Amino acid sequence: MVTAGMKKTILITGGCRSGKSRHALQLARNSAGKKFFLATAQVLDDEMAERIEKHREERGDEWVTFEESLDLKAVIETLESDPQSVLVLDCLTLWISNLLMADASKERITREVNELLDSCSRFPGTMICITNEVGAGIVPETPLGREFRDLAGEVNQRFAGQFDEVILTVAGIPLKVKSGSGSETDQSLASDHEFSSDKKEGLYDAIYGRRDVRQFKPDPIPLLTVEKILHAAHNAGSVGFMQPWNFIVIDDLEIKKKISKNFSKANDEASRHYSDERKELYSSLKLEGILEAPINICVTCDRERSGPHVLGRNTVPDTDIFSTCCAVQNLWLAARAEGLGVGWVSILSMEKLKAVLGIPEKIVPVAYLCVGYTDHFLKQPLLEKVGWGKRVSLENLIYHNQWNQSSKGFL
Numbered sequence: 001m002v003t004a005g006m007k008k009t010i011l012i013t014g015g016c017r018s019g020k021s022r023h024a025l026q027l028a029r030n031s032a033g034k035k036f037f038l039a040t041a042q043v044l045d046d047e048m049a050e051r052i053e054k055h056r057e058e059r060g061d062e063w064v065t066f067e068e069s070l071d072l073k074a075v076i077e078t079l080e081s082d083p084q085s086v087l088v089l090d091c092l093t094l095w096i097s098n099l100l101m102a103d104a105s106k107e108r109i110t111r112e113v114n115e116l117l118d119s120c121s122r123f124p125g126t127m128i129c130i131t132n133e134v135g136a137g138i139v140p141e142t143p144l145g146r147e148f149r150d151l152a153g154e155v156n157q158r159f160a161g162q163f164d165e166v167i168l169t170v171a172g173i174p175l176k177v178k179s180g181s182g183s184e185t186d187q188s189l190a191s192d193h194e195f196s197s198d199k200k201e202g203l204y205d206a207i208y209g210r211r212d213v214r215q216f217k218p219d220p221i222p223l224l225t226v227e228k229i230l231h232a233a234h235n236a237g238s239v240g241f242m243q244p245w246n247f248i249v250i251d252d253l254e255i256k257k258k259i260s261k262n263f264s265k266a267n268d269e270a271s272r273h274y275s276d277e278r279k280e281l282y283s284s285l286k287l288e289g290i291l292e293a294p295i296n297i298c299v300t301c302d303r304e305r306s307g308p309h310v311l312g313r314n315t316v317p318d319t320d321i322f323s324t325c326c327a328v329q330n331l332w333l334a335a336r337a338e339g340l341g342v343g344w345v346s347i348l349s350m351e352k353l354k355a356v357l358g359i360p361e362k363i364v365p366v367a368y369l370c371v372g373y374t375d376h377f378l379k380q381p382l383l384e385k386v387g388w389g390k391r392v393s394l395e396n397l398i399y400h401n402q403w404n405q406s407s408k409g410f411l
């Protein structure tokens with residue numbers, strides 16, 4: 001995982017289709033700064049053009065892509081980057097092949113490699129280079145093939161020697177083969193309580209891979225899994241250990257139909273706030289999966305639980321609602337780890353919801369969740385994908401010491 005603002009050089013090596021690029025993108029996604037992708041592939045035919053386009057789409061809009069087959073250092077040197085930026089270079093082996101095909105001599109390639117290594121070390125943010133383990137197969141038949149294999153092996157050694165971290169991907173599994181300066185090894189000395197890289201990766205996978213899901217498969221959810229996600233919710237922090245939540249698990253179709261009707265009415269009313277193109281876009285969005293999801297869960301807050309005075313709630317009474325939201329987030333993340341999608345539906349009349357579910361007057365429904373398996377988790381929020389909204393740059397949201405005071409130089 002790339003930690004925001006930490007300079008690091010990472011080499012990812014492995015066989016074809018071993019998951020190198022995917023792992024590089026996973027590592028980069030935590031970066032708060034600009035994300036650059038430098039592709040060395042040349043578009044030689046339609047198949048290649050199609051593959052490149054597909055990869056570009058998968059990366060999404062937050063990436064700025066450059067295509068350069070030979071002069072990589074020139075691109076790196078001109079990037080407007082800072083310590084929070086991340087650059088993925090994909091890949092070194094194609095670059096070497098491009099140089100060979102351009103009739104570059106071994107001396108020129110050695111010089112280019114040295115210059116590229118210098119550029120990588122000067123890059124202020126995190127540099128992730130992808131390469132291939134080409135030497136593991138049979139001996140190439142042609143002299144050019146053997147020259148390429150040998151050069152690729154030597155270049156990999158140079159980069160691996162100089163870079164902080166080296167990761168080998170095998171059948172989609174990343175194995176860290178070198179942990180160097182600025183890496184987890186050093187940090188783990190700072191705290192006995194730090195998670196191992198695998199555990200951290202799992203946690204961050206749940207955080208960054210969580211999505212609001214509105215499309216569900218009808219497959220039933222094993223009860224044990226439902227219990228697990230409710231347990232996760234119940235282990236959230238709560239003000240004064242108040243645990244103000246209840247979870248109403250709904251699988252009755254008739255009840256779901258009533259709530260679906262409630263949604264349709266509330267949604268029609270909500271759509272009146274928009275006009276023209278925005279209204280058209282709003283109306284095209286699927287904003288719930290009440291009927292499809294095998295279960296719905298209504299998470300409520302009992303504002304009087306633990307009596308009239310709750311430790312820590314004296315000054316901010318809404319901390320009971322905040323606590324319930326923490327439980328929802330735990331459930332959402334645990335569900336993601338279990339492969340379950342969760343969609344939060346707030347476009348509902350809460351009064352009607354309470355009546356249908358028999359919720360007492362003093363209890364507040366905080367979240368109405370649709371839960372179930374799904375065919376896919378979108379890479380980016382649906383609202384971002386359809387152009388409704390954009391993720392705000394984290395950089396602009398962090399202040400230093402004072403409201404509105406830039407954190408540049410600190411982070």
Ligand SMILES: Cc1cc2nc3c(=O)[nH]c(=O)nc-3n(C[C@H](O)[C@H](O)[C@H](O)COP(=O)(O)O)c2cc1C
Nearest residue numbers: 210211212286287288344345346347380381382383
């Ligand atoms: C409190 C809350 C209420 C939400 N209500 C709805 C809703 O009624 N319908 C819907 O489609 N999404 C709803 N969402 C989901 C957000 O639209 C979604 O979280 C946001 O667009 C970011 O996408 P992501 O969750 O996939 O990252 C809600 C989310 C939260 C936190």
